[in-house]
Amino acid sequence: MVNRFEAIMSRVEQNPDKKRCAVVCADGPTREAVREAETRGLIQAEFFSGDLAPMEAVRGVHAGQFDILLKGNIDTAVLLKEVVNKEYGLLTGRLISHVALLDVPRYHKLLLLTDGGMVMYPDLDQLRGILENAAGVMRRLGVELPKVACLAAVEKVHERMPETVRAAALKELQQTGEIRDCLVEGPISFDLAFDREAGRTKGYDSPVAGDADVFLVPDFVSGNLLAKSLVYGGGARFAGFLAGARAPVILTSRASSAEEKLYSIACSALVSSLSN
Amino acid sequence: MVNRFEAIMSRVEQNPDKKRCAVVCADGPTREAVREAETRGLIQAEFFSGDLAPMEAVRGVHAGQFDILLKGNIDTAVLLKEVVNKEYGLLTGRLISHVALLDVPRYHKLLLLTDGGMVMYPDLDQLRGILENAAGVMRRLGVELPKVACLAAVEKVHERMPETVRAAALKELQQTGEIRDCLVEGPISFDLAFDREAGRTKGYDSPVAGDADVFLVPDFVSGNLLAKSLVYGGGARFAGFLAGARAPVILTSRASSAEEKLYSIACSALVSSLSN
Numbered sequence: 210m211v212n213r214f215e216a217i218m219s220r221v222e223q224n225p226d227k228k229r230c231a232v233v234c235a236d237g238p239t240r241e242a243v244r245e246a247e248t249r250g251l252i253q254a255e256f257f258s259g260d261l262a263p264m265e266a267v268r269g270v271h272a273g274q275f276d277i278l279l280k281g282n283i284d285t286a287v288l289l290k291e292v293v294n295k296e297y298g299l300l301t302g303r304l305i306s307h308v309a310l311l312d313v314p315r316y317h318k319l320l321l322l323t324d325g326g327m328v329m330y331p332d333l334d335q336l337r338g339i340l341e342n343a344a345g346v347m348r349r350l351g352v353e354l355p356k357v358a359c360l361a362a363v364e365k366v367h368e369r370m371p372e373t374v375r376a377a378a379l380k381e382l383q384q385t386g387e388i389r390d391c392l393v394e395g396p397i398s399f400d401l402a403f404d405r406e407a408g409r410t411k412g413y414d415s416p417v418a419g420d421a422d423v424f425l426v427p428d429f430v431s432g433n434l435l436a437k438s439l440v441y442g443g444g445a446r447f448a449g450f451l452a453g454a455r456a457p458v459i460l461t462s463r464a465s466s467a468e469e470k471l472y473s474i475a476c477s478a479l480v481s482s483l484s485n
Numbered sequence: 486m487v488n489r490f491e492a493i494m495s496r497v498e499q500n501p502d503k504k505r506c507a508v509v510c511a512d513g514p515t516r517e518a519v520r521e522a523e524t525r526g527l528i529q530a531e532f533f534s535g536d537l538a539p540m541e542a543v544r545g546v547h548a549g550q551f552d553i554l555l556k557g558n559i560d561t562a563v564l565l566k567e568v569v570n571k572e573y574g575l576l577t578g579r580l581i582s583h584v585a586l587l588d589v590p591r592y593h594k595l596l597l598l599t600d601g602g603m604v605m606y607p608d609l610d611q612l613r614g615i616l617e618n619a620a621g622v623m624r625r626l627g628v629e630l631p632k633v634a635c636l637a638a639v640e641k642v643h644e645r646m647p648e649t650v651r652a653a654a655l656k657e658l659q660q661t662g663e664i665r666d667c668l669v670e671g672p673i674s675f676d677l678a679f680d681r682e683a684g685r686t687k688g689y690d691s692p693v694a695g696d697a698d699v700f701l702v703p704d705f706v707s708g709n710l711l712a713k714s715l716v717y718g719g720g721a722r723f724a725g726f727l728a729g730a731r732a733p734v735i736l737t738s739r740a741s742s743a744e745e746k747l748y749s750i751a752c753s754a755l756v757s758s759l760s761n
Contacts, residue, residue, distance in 0.1 A: 313718050325638070329646065362601070362709035370605065372706055399713035400740070407717070410740045430648055431707035433638035435714050437675035441683070442589055442719035464676070464686045 213312045213319045214446055217350070218475045222250045228478040230254045231266040231275040236282035239461075242470035243279070251478055252277065267291040270299055270456050276481040279459045279474065292451075292458060299455035304328070304338030307460075308346050308452050309436050310476050313445040316403065321347055321355075322424045322439075325432025326460070327451060333375050336425070337388065340379060342452040343423045344391035349480045357383075358402035358421035359395025360431075364413065366396060372427035379425075391423075392416060399424075399435075448472035450480075457481055489588045489595045490722055493626070494751045498526045504754040506530045507542040507551040512558035515737075518746035519555070527754055528553065543567040546575055546732050552757040555735045555750065568727075568734060575731040580604065580614030583705075583736075584622050584728050585712050586752050589721040592679065597623055597631075598700045598715075601708025602736070603727060609651050612701070613664065616655060618728040619699045620667035625756045633659075634678035634697035635671025636707075640689065642672060648703035655701075667699075668692060675700075675711070724748035726756075733757055 221228075230252040232243055243254045255275070257266040263283060269275045278299070280288050292299050307326035312319055323343045328335050340357055347355035359376035366373045376395030383393035394417035400407040405419025426432035439445040447469050451458040457477035461470050497504075506528040508519055519530045531551070533542040539559060545551045554575070556564050568575050583602035588595055599619045604611050616633055623631035635652035642649045652671030659669035670693035676683040681695025702708035715721040723745050727734040733753035737746050 315718055315720065360710060362706050370706075399710050400717055403713070403717045407740060426710065427706055430638050430646075430703055431710050434636060434675050434702065434707050435710045437679070438711050438714045439718045441676055441679045442591055442715045442721070444591065445718070464683060 214310075214448065214472045214475065217319075217472075217479055218249065218251065221475050221478045224478075227251070227253045228276040228481050229274065230277040230279055230474065230478075231269050232256045232279045232281060233262050233266045233288060234258055234281040234283040238465065238467040239279065239281040239470060242467040242474065245467065245471050246474045251475055254279075263288045263291045264294075264297075267294065267299060268297045271297045275456065277457050277459065277474065277477045279470070280461065282463070285460050288458075288460070292454060299458070301453065301455055303453040304335060304342065305451050305453040306339040306342045307449060308343055309432075310350075310448040310472070311436065311439050311445045312447075312472075313439050313443050315443060317420075318422070319350070320424055321422060322426065322432060322436050325426065325429050325436045326449065327429070329429045331428065333378055336375055336379060337382065338453065340391075340393070340423070340425055341388065343425065344388075346452050346480055347422050348390065350476070352422050355391045355422040356417045356420055357391050357393045357395075357423040357425055358397045358417050359393060359425045360399055360402065361396035361427065362398060364396055364398060364401065364411075372396065375427070376425075394418070394421075395425075397421075446472060448476045450477045452480075490724065490748045490751065493595075493748075493755055494525060494527065497751050497754045500754075503527070503529050504552040504757050505550065506553040506555055506750065506754075507545050508532045508555045508557060509538050509542045509564060510534055510557040510559040514741065514743040515555065515557040515746060517743040518750065521743065521747055522750045527751055530555075539564045539567045540570075540573075543570065543575060544573045547573045551732065553733050553735065553750065553753045555746070556737065558739070561736050564734075564736070568730060575734070577729065577731055579729040580611060580618065581727050581729040582615040582618045583725060584619055585708075586626075586724040586748070587712065587715050587721045588723075588748075589715050589719050591719060593696075594698070595626070596700055597698060598702065598708060598712050601702065601705050601712045602725065603705070605705045607704065609654055612651055612655060613658060614729065616667075616669070616699070616701055617664065619701065620664075622728050622756055623698050624666065626752070628698050631667045631698040632693040632696055633667050633669045633671075633699040633701055634673045634693050635669065635701045636675055636678065637672035637703065638674060640672055640674060640677065640687075648672070651703070652701075670694075670697075671701075673697075722748060724752045726753045728756075 408418035684694035
């Protein structure tokens with residue numbers, strides 16, 4: 210099996226122009242991950258602590274002094290309040306959504322799952338923003354035409370299942386050219402998106418079947434359950450950050466390992482590097 | 486690792502009073518699974534075919550001639566219409582819900598996931614019915630006091646996240662004695678329900694943490710995604726049937742393997758056996 214997060218780290222290491230990471234209120238695991246990332250040559254870090262740390266770090270990113278924002282041991286809400294500040298925050302006019310990159314041993318490539326953490330019950334417009342953020346991240350990771358699976362429990366559109374209606378609408382937006390530079394399929398069930406053989410058995414013909422890059426979920430509850438089942442049930446490794454802001458924002462939780470923070474830093478550095 | 490579906494099959498094999506299974510419109514994989522189940526001494530089967538097969542089989546279960554109903558190659562809707570027939574169907578007054586039994590290599594015991602297939606967007610009353618059906622199945626499988634995890638993305642109750650409100654309400658129903666013979670926790674995230682270590686890291690103290698028997702999802706979309714990610718991402722083996730009817734109803738899909746049908750037959754036979 211290709212060690213896919215390590216492949217991303219190698220690419221970031223080889224970039225001579227190291228990305229600068231603002232670290233807010235680092236705790237032990239955060240400090241450990243940042244030191245490891247610096248040792249590997251992934252980033253250059255600066256630490257902010259104290260009550261003003263969230264504001265100072267966000268102002269620094271706003272001013273272009275930093276390419277990545279990394280949350281340590283503070284409430285997510287406190288940091289997000291600064292991120293969305295209209296004067297000095299990181300808003301770009303795009304929707305801000307969460308992307309999880311998962312390295313699942315039983316899948317043949319890195320996959321992106323969204324949005325399991327930021328936009329709770331998205332409507333069609335928000336789903337479109339989530340989709341476009343995700344496709345953009347995948348392109349910056351080197352996938353030229355990302356394949357997006359708009360997940361549901363079934364493949365048919367039923368009016369009484371609103372997630373199937375929205376999935377079909379997203380597919381149509383891509384087919385009419387409203388959504389560009391990606392290939393959208395939906396509604397599609399998880400087995401068909403994940404497993405080529407399942408598609409053959411069900412006679413489901415789509416280039417996205419068994420080969421999706423982006424797994425777009427209907428809401429954050431299903432996304433959260435799905436990501437955690439892939440990590441705990443499927444042995445997946447996880448990286449996560451916010452997309453759609455001026456810079457990637459890494460919001461790892463208290464339970465996140467130093468390893469998870471390290472992968473998040475590496476992926477953020479690659480996304481940041483190629484978007485400038 | 487204990488081979489847990491095989492343990493269930495052993496128990497069923499040892500029962501001298503073989504359960505009787507009505508098979509509706511068998512196709513190749515269904516016939517293969519039924520023959521294997523008969524060879525192993527799990528059941529005695531009778532096959533129904535033709536246009537009247539769904540009605541005839543359901544009438545037979547209603548009359549007590551059969552203990553299990555197994556769907557072959559017909560539309561689920563066609564069979565369900567007979568199951569819910571008020572004159573000769575299998576209604577008991579309880580909610581009919583779908584239970585999936587999953588043998589996940591990374592989990593230390595068989596787990597039950599519900600409802601990923603029948604009740605689409607349950608309200609609190611329906612969730613209670615789903616929960617009670619699931620706990621009943623688990624008790625019949627030998628778990629005296631099933632531990633039920635009412636899943637959400639977070640552990641705190643937020644009014645703007647209705648699934649957390651309903652999960653807390655279910656926990657309260659158990660604590661006040663309205664729901665009996667099981668232990669209910671919620672809202673609880675998947676990692677805390679599945680992984681003991683995650684609970685320790687987050688300082689989450691509950692007997693259900695890392696040891697849930699029943700994983701209760703907020704709706705069928707998240708349940709469907711979760712079950713399929715455990716099967717395809719986690720290498721889990723799957724069995725499924727409807728609970729709450731007069732007899733277990735096995736609704737395996739066209740894509741189901743003979744193996745999946747066999748496990749479903751074995752679990753249904755055990756549930757049926759001990760409920761009479």
